[in-house]
Amino acid sequence: AQKVTQAQTEISVVEKEDVTLDCVYETRDTTYYLFWYKQPPSGELVFLIRRNSFDEQNEISGRYSWNFQKSTSSFNFTITASQVVDSAVYFCALSSGTYKYIFGTGTRLKVLA
Amino acid sequence: DVKVTQSSRYLVKRTGEKVFLECVQDMDHENMFWYRQDPGLGLRLIYFSYDVKMKEKGDIPEGYSVSREKKERFSLILESASTNQTSMYLCASSLVTDSHQPQHFGDGTRLSIL
Numbered sequence: 001a002q003k004v005t006q007a008q009t010e011i012s013v014v015e016k017e018d019v020t021l022d023c024v025y026e027t028r029d030t031t032y033y034l035f036w037y038k039q040p041p042s043g044e045l046v047f048l049i050r051r052n053s054f055d056e057q058n059e060i061s062g063r064y065s066w067n068f069q070k071s072t073s074s075f076n077f078t079i080t081a082s083q084v085v086d087s088a089v090y091f092c093a094l095s096s097g098t099y100k101y102i103f104g105t106g107t108r109l110k111v112l113a
Numbered sequence: 114d115v116k117v118t119q120s121s122r123y124l125v126k127r128t129g130e131k132v133f134l135e136c137v138q139d140m141d142h143e144n145m146f147w148y149r150q151d152p153g154l155g156l157r158l159i160y161f162s163y164d165v166k167m168k169e170k171g172d173i174p175e176g177y178s179v180s181r182e183k184k185e186r187f188s189l190i191l192e193s194a195s196t197n198q199t200s201m202y203l204c205a206s207s208l209v210t211d212s213h214q215p216q217h218f219g220d221g222t223r224l225s226i227l
Contacts, residue, residue, distance in 0.1 A: 044220045
């Protein structure tokens with residue numbers, strides 16, 4: 001069975017703090033893809049990153065970084081020096097074998113000024 | 114940039130009505146998807162389509178049907194709306210060349226069934 005767990009339902013931080021959003025996945029497939037999406041209050045999910053199972057290199061994009069560890073089946077997302085505009089619901093998703101995504105339940109991040 | 118447009122941001126309907134949610138994408142994507150989003154449950158796939166007139170059931174198809182007569186348009190139909198179908202509905206599209214391409218989402222339709 002495939003599953004994505006985002007155990008943190010809601011996180012509140014003060015602006016400029018660093019914050020890590022956790023994502024743990026389950027799959028028996030050896031080839032799979034992991035995604036992170038951001039859903040601001042406007043509602044549209046915005047694609048942030050895709051990783052495939054053969055690429056465990058961490059990635060940094062500005063204040064965003066992603067840590068992919070197959071050994072712990074985790075794909076965590078860190079925002080450095082958080083800003084109010086980072087307030088959103090963040091979804092982790094898994095895709096393997098079909099067109100289907102398996103989404104986690106999302107983590108609501110509140111960044112307080 | 115890909116644009117996925119959903120016909121309504123907010124919609125209020127009555128129990129038993131037939132409801133149509135429309136979605137149009139402008140990037141010639143083969144795949145289109147309908148999800149519903151509920152608090153604590155994340156996004157759940159209702160139906161998807163990988164070509165015109167083709168459709169496949171997702172995880173929660175009961176009470177819904179879809180139509181894809183043209184490549185750019187994917188409609189979700191609630192045959193006889195019920196209160197438990199009150200939810201946020203999200204449409205998405207993606208290329209078929211790689212089945213793991215990122216999906217591009219619309220703004221969502223918040224549907225209330227009274």
